[in-house]
Amino acid sequence: MNAVACRYYDGKSSRRKAAALTFTDAGDLIVDGAELEERLVYRDVRIPNRVADTPRFIHLPDGAVCEVQDNDALDELRVRLRRDDPEPRRDRFWRLVHRLDSTWRGAAAALAVVATVMYSFTRWGAPAVASLVVATTPQEAEALLGQNGLNLLRQLEVLETSALEPNRRNDLLAAFEEMKREAGVEHADLQFYSLGAPNAFALPGGTVVVTDELVEFAEHDEEIIAVLAHELGHVEGRHVLRSMAQRSTLLALWTAVTGDVSLAALSVLGPDQLIAQSYSRDFERAADEFAADYLLRAGVSPTRLGDILERLERESGTGSFPTWLSSHPAAADRARSAMERAGDRDEPGP
């Protein structure tokens, strides 16, 4: 019977001895060689599983160690000795793992599994987790987050004090209060700032910011109402918080998988942008729907939102952006779907 060359260490010193290793029919391991004083027999020895072609160190019950570098010979010897006995389940599992990770076909299968799981998690898992997070986050914590963001923008003088006439402001505030009451949204407040460009956005915690420039840009008050309704839709869905939760859930998963926060952060940097954009488009659609519903109830044409968005887009020249790259569905799409919605609803009943 062939033996496998090994290096024998007695477990007491770093001195090594050349030896040969083989198994008896009963599965006992025998170490023997000219440099050893006697033939050594061990029962119940566990052969470590194979990792690529790295040396295998067999740790023997008395603390001695047998190092085998010829992995193929060791595997062959074990297969031959097993004869008809079934292979222990543990060994079979590790042989399968070795087959997977020593061939490109196995690696491709693993890659397919990883891609599928990551995609499904992004698509369904993360939003579900985010809903849970959003539901359990106290309103005060969210408001604090929004307040910090707002303070930062003001400190950096990105946002400056509004120069709107008090009357104009009060009219819009009153309209916003009415909208809140009608739509049943509790935590929301409207603030005006000057930014240098027409814009409106919702912060976590329910603060909606509208810029002076947007108020001036609007050709009709109903357009401002439409934008406010859209932003209130973001507040109602707690979209900013939800988006943050979805993205950090993905980071957490990848950190758990790679076992290193900095490596995981680097890995999700690229996909994060794409994913954030795609989540964000979902949110825009939800806010558009919320706005259209409200506007119909309030007797305002939902096309007002599409109108002002389209003009804004023309003005700033972002219309040529492909939809999948932009966080907002193209204004033309939104105007169209708003009109379809208005068409559906406006049909006179019997």
Added chain:
Amino acid sequence: MKDDAGPVDPGGESPASPPEFPSQSAAETSSQTRQLRFTGDGREYFRIWIVNVALTLLTLGIYSAWAKVRARRYLYGNVWLGDDAFDYTANPVAILRGRVVLLLVLVPVSLAQRVSILYYYAALLVLMPLVPWVVVRARSFHMRNSRHRSLAFDFSGRYWDAAVWYPLSWAASIVTLGLVRPLTVFGRDRFLVTESSFGNRTFGFTGRPGPYYRMYVITAVVVGVLYVGGVFFVLLVVVGRSMATGADPGTAAPDMGAFMIGTLAIVGLVMLFVAAYLRTRLLCYRWNSSRLGGNEFSLTLSFPTMLWLYASNAAAIVTTFGLFIPFARIRFLRYVVGEFRVLQREDPDAYEAGDRQSVGATGAEAAGEFGLEIGI
């Protein structure tokens, strides 16, 4: 990458004999310099890594402990001193147990954060006394499961020493505005090295505080310049863009994106410098000041090479959505391990086993989680 610098472990002794199971004679003890060799292959390691990730996902994370051992065994088994590779012997079940305990501690802490930030700080304060324990256990677990020529490394640091060099020295650094930081890092390194051993031999440390001060002063100056210059530049860009920006009523605040990206870029640059300069120099200095009996070590890493390795690895990881991670590790180890030299004055056969008892992995896992891992 840091935690897998593990295989660059101390004190491997190699025979002065040709490969292929030579018989050892104790006569070859004249001093000679030996280089560590790294034979890991990026493609081979990628396959092991991706199968590990897949099995971890399919088993809802349970396999991660076995995955860690398998990956480490691959890396250790490809680090050679002469014709002896290193051996990693951690028990995956111990690692899994450590991770479960860690989860049981961390989940309530992060829940506390959701209830009130005050509870969160209270929880962190309560956990502080655990830090020295975690440090000691992590290092013991790591060292006792690293072997060379069948003998294990060991770490015998005690709780109160670790308490001095971890939480208490952090406090001292804060109180003195960082002035004693280099001194405490020196003390920490001496603690880590002199409590380490291979077989029955203990490591010695010949480092002095002076070089630590030099490294930290250079780092502070460069990071200061990067930070001030970077913030100024970002503000310029953000303010400039917000003046000219187009309208886009949406969820996100205007130019918060640009601001965040700018801030991230500065943080990234600072981290890159700290990794390529400070961490590298600290690693080299610690090794160059370490002794094992009559053996000395030498590790010289060049700043431009490390900068290039870190920057190109980071860029490749970002663009491949993380698939480059295994290749990045191999590239990194090939350079670092290849530069490691051992000046051997002792008979590699003459080491004897030390006393040891097994150490749980909870500390090791917690250390990995908190980025405390010291990967010598």
